Amino acid sequence: MSLEEESDTERASNLLRQAMTIIKDLRPGFDLIKLKYKAPPNFNIPKSHLQCFGESVYCSGEDMLGKCNAGGSALERLGAVVGWSISTTRPLIFGAFPYNPILGETHHVSRGTLNVLLEQVSHHPPVAALHATDETHNIEMIWCHYLSPKYRGTSVETEMCGKRELKLLNHGETYVMNCPSLVFKFIPTKAFEWSGKVKIQCIETALTAEISYKGLSFLGRKSNSRAVNGSIFAQSFSIKNLCHIDGQWDRSVTMKYHNGNAKVIYDANEVISNLKTPVVVDPKGVKATESAKVWGEVSQGILSKDWKKAKKAKMAVEERQRELAKERESRKETWVPKHFKLSYSKENGWDCSPIQSTVPPAPIVVPI
Template sequence: MNGEEEFFDAVTEANQRVTGVIHVDTSKSNGIGKVGERPPQENGIQKHRTSLPAPMFTRSDFSVWSILKKCIGLELSKITMPIAFNEPLSFLQRITEYMEHVYLIHKASCQPQPLERMQSVAAFAVSAVASQWERTGKPFNPLLGETYELTREDLGFRFISEQVSHHPPISAFYSEGLHQDFLFHGSIYPKLKFWGKSVEAEPRGTITLELLKHNEAYTWTNPTCCVHNVIIGKLWIEQYGTVEIVNHRTGDKCVLHFKPCGLFGKELHKVEGYIQDKNKKKLFVIYGKWTECLWGLDPAAYESFKKRERRTDSLRKTKLDDCPEKADGDVVDAVPEAQETVQVIPGSKLLWRVNTRPPNSAQMYNFTSFTASLNELEAGMEEILAPTDCRLRPDIRGMENGNMDLASQEKERLEEKQREARRARAREEAEWQTRWFHRGSNPYTGTPDWLYVGGYFERDFSGCPDIY
């Protein structure tokens, strides 16, 4: 079923109602600006911006239900959504947010023991989803052939991604340490579904981290992400599901349970798990919240603490049973526990803590400081970037600059251009050729994957498609 074609007319009408689209000639303007006199640089901006050019667009007057009521049970990647749902980033840039806490990879690489390395890798896997907290805007769907690169010398990595498939939407990425300490790569194709009150993103695709110094490879898949109250009420996000991180050299495994919200929200954001060896002996316990921090300690100390906690709870319950007249008040007081920060067990080791968000984050789509820098485009950079780079997309640039009319019109133009290119390939019976990645198998799991072929940073962009 081709939901994209089915909903295009209805969505276009809604889009115009939201933004009051005006038809202007954009052939001479892409919202980027003129090239300055500064020498070109390999996107190695030394001082990164800390805010966006314009504040977030309000969605308060927009009827989400008018679009989504026909989408229940459908895969949302096939639906053309109004720009009111978006945040000014491509999904390729959102994948790059995995790298915000890249110091955890560097730390893992420096650890002499495999148990310590797994602790840092587990912390990195949890940190990779931390930026999604309160991020209720939808990233722009990448166009087929779209790319994004990021070089951060200060953080010690460079990153390249490409949209390698449109239906189903698949984004492939590859990152390497600038000091030859790691490789980080994978392909992501989340399956989005609308269930009446919520939108669920089920993760597909394997993530692989290679620590070159130790000849170790770790693989895992992200948890499921769910955005609640998309129709009415305050939007909120939860992550749930089990993430298994495997060390393919030692056989060690880290099993992390991202807890669903639960009754009264007591489990909201919680992560609990353990590291075990190849014989399934528990070596280390991990706990915390993916929105805040992650701690760990020896399993024996953890069990001892839990026993004391259960004994205390049992005594407290006995006292409540003896004093029924006080029970109601005590139970009501216990409800706000969902808002408390992580209870740290004595003897625990801090594995990771989330970065503080900038004070203006709420006006910037709840971006972190790292995220706010991702669409940065300094004068001279467009001479260095591939012509398919997200930073050159006029609809995202328009939205970032607060020009919603231009952004909406450009989004529709780019989507129609993509459809026409697909029809032209069908007429010619030509298959799409990816540029920087090829279809293959993950070398450690054997599952289907997209592998980086190399060559991007040599900067021969002569064969890149015209997608904008």
């Protein structure tokens, strides 16, 4: 059977066979970043991981960020931030992966007055930085994002490391949060799922939300599939738990107060439906480092199912990166990110801070 005729199910099965071949001699806990595995084009979706990372911020059928800013009380705003955080965990296609971004790759997109800029600030290890600002609504986001995949015997668990900050400047509030882990399960069932605990904390209001993502059981039972539950509490209040959070991240999540009232803080149907494709409004403003330009020929090959073209174009991108790395090494130069400052410590890991205070409007726009 040719690659052109390969179905999604067959692609997933082929991926599983490749994965089992790679990891059969590994011990649980092995850091898979050390393998430096490169998926062939027929396992890629036609976009970069940097684009997928940015889409979780600017691709939404509902204005989740606006709800965060519009909350009438600190508790309402934190509930809205929890809903927005859940909206960044999107369904994934088993057996399909985005491209690994090249060093210095950027992704710059605007949606309304929200301007989003991402940069791949490190390649080994892979670290991505995000800065987004909305001067009209006085909102700022700063994220540092890097992966730590570990082999667990029957699955691969990828911890989404790095700090995420959402600043509601009109209220003088900064929300610091982490992200759930992504689990690639291949025994006894094949599935991608979000799992783990997320903590969202606002120092200014002394409020904290803790939520848990639960995936399938080992035997694949779906009773708790994609469940999200947790609570919001304040240690300074006599009543510690202020409300309970319960639902499923692919359906809806509700915040329930102690007085019996309830409010839907996340509706997947409204958030991830009717999404619109970004369009280029200023071709001359698109940088050579933009994800769509870097991977353009590879994506064309994948979309047309011309796998030879896709493979050749992907190898050309990767070979060019190796050449640039050798040139820098020969000149004893250290690559420096253009839009972010990058730092590392054993205690806190990688951290990124934007060089500019605001993100300018982008040449690529998501229609509203």
